[in-house]
Amino acid sequence: MDSLTLPLPSSLRSKLLEAGFANTSAFQHLTPLQLARDANISHQEALAILKTVSWMNCADQYSKEEDILSSAKTAWDLLCYEKSRKKLRTCCSELDTVLGGGFKPKELTEICGVPGVGKTQLGMQLSINVQIPSEFGGLGGQAVYIDTEGSFMVERALQMAESMIDYLKYATSSCESTVGLGMSLNVDTFLSHIFYYRVYDCTEQLAVVNSLEEFLKEHREVRLIVIDSVTFHFRQDFQDWALRTRLLNGMAQKLMGLAQKHDVVVVLVNQVTTKTNGEIVPALGESWSHTCTNRLILSWSNGCRQVHIFKSPSLPAATASFAVSADGIRDVESSKRIKLCTISSP
Template sequence: MKGFEVDLTRLRGGIFHFRRQKEDLRLGGIESEGDEKMDVWRLPISASLRGKLISAGYTSVTSLSSVSSANLAQDLNISNSEALNVLKVASHSGGSECLNENPSIINGAQNAWDLLHEEESLTHITTSCADLDGILGGGIHCKEVTEIGGVPGIGKTQLGIQLAVNVQIPHEFGGLGGKAIYIDTEGSFMVERALQIADACIEDMSEYNRFLRKDCQPCQMKMEPKDILEKIFYFRICSYTEQIALINYLDKFIAEHKDVKVVVVDSVTFHFRQDFEDMALRTRVLSEMALKLMKLAKKFSLAVVLLNQVTMKHAEGSFQLTLALGDSWSHSCTNRVILYWKGDERHAYIDKSPSLRSASAPYSVTTRGIRNSASSHKRIKMM
């Protein structure tokens, strides 16, 4: 594997806060065993009784629900009181679920009310452009996969680098204090540029510090550009096989680095547009990869940002610009943002989102990174 990982110094341990991780919502009860057929195994009764039940054909708890204790005693050749006891245990194991204060018919499912509060407590990753944050509902959302596409030179990579830096803004400044994974398939990540953006980000933070915390004890500005670069894990990918392998490996990697809060793939498209001949295979491989990324986003509560290229599509008698990788792929993101030129100004447009309305906003790419368009370069949105 040619891809390598830049992790220059072992990172100082940061305690990772699982924001309101609600393990307690996983209401107990029946295990997530798919097959209910043999669930008498789980009844807290003696092994010999269990054996008798199964050999008499009572393999599921439900099969015990309609049998009388006398019949059961006869079938199993046991005493009536023993049979009664078995039925009591069986009805208890089935019924306990419904007696629960908050009944859940599926293990691990969460109700919309709890999810709403969980969602409200999540911090978004700012793009450093207040207008863009505005239409995105505060920035890039964690637990979701956001696809960003646009023509070459529009600033996709710039936005990717900006997010890899901004994810590290500490909690005191309204950020996530996380780390970033940057998966580079095209070789377009420029470390000098990342340094520049990191510098500007720190400058903005200290300015914000001076401005807002004059009276309070000044918050220590310990961050240096070096620290920011150290917290970007960079993978260089040279073929689609490597890309698939890496995404399969990410689960393990992130489990070991739990404060990773953003995964940027720049671009998700490149190798899949070069080497593939069997398009049906490509669709399968891509859709599986998409589900894995979805799973990562949900499981580790992180933001996945996929940068995509554009292509021409012939539809309704005219050619229009759409994102690459085809129709099936277009379903594999939660949100989609299209970057485009409007005159000589850059704009972003929300093309797809379950919760945001479609809207567009101007932004610009400056030496300091992504910023508001035109006049308001200095403004950075922190909260």
């Protein structure tokens, strides 16, 4: 393995390269004292380097047994997974249809739109929907809600949870075998399974994202992370644009790693900005637009709310309309009764 890939400070790395330790195999059978002398570094540093190398070698040995070309996941394995995975539904059947069944786990989805178009509503609705038990065709998970703007309203979440429970009870009442399931649901559990962080500046936001790894290890039920909005703090306090781009991209890469490893849906809410020619575009600029797997643009059209799939590797560009009713996100025509889920028979 190349010494360049060792997680070491750059000053040490360049000293190692200078002394000819370009490959980790050169460290074999070396005592810390010899290394310190040869590379002209302190004894402690040499010790730390050798520890890192031997740790990396152990990890490497473990995987060296199998050749990574034949042990890797093939597209066939991934297809089997993608076919079998459950998606997070939105309560709006038109939206679900264009999304190919709902929001997909392991992917980052960005929601952009003008204020008041329903971004936060959608985020809250998803935090409720992710908790629909698997018996009802849901994910049966929990949600992490990172609020940067203070727009999460718990009364509203309560409303949505209540109407969701009403609906689930109604759906089960027709079928004898599942009546009990509907009865066991209550609002308290729905609300207590939303883990809420309120962050007040961009440093806090980055810190929360960095600590999510630990959090998800402890809370394995979490299947949804919402950041509402990813933009707010990064729009206010930044002078150095290049730094902002680096931080945001780094954060997005972390979230992708998390989404992949823990099989969660990640939803990022983004604001919009007006360009000099009057065109309304998602905020955070060009390089941010590459980071998300999917980009949904919410907009108004003839007094009706619309979602447009602007970017997706798997879905064609499409538009769907949705409504925000007292119950939450619903279809436009029948905002009351929804065909939300099918009950799987035991």
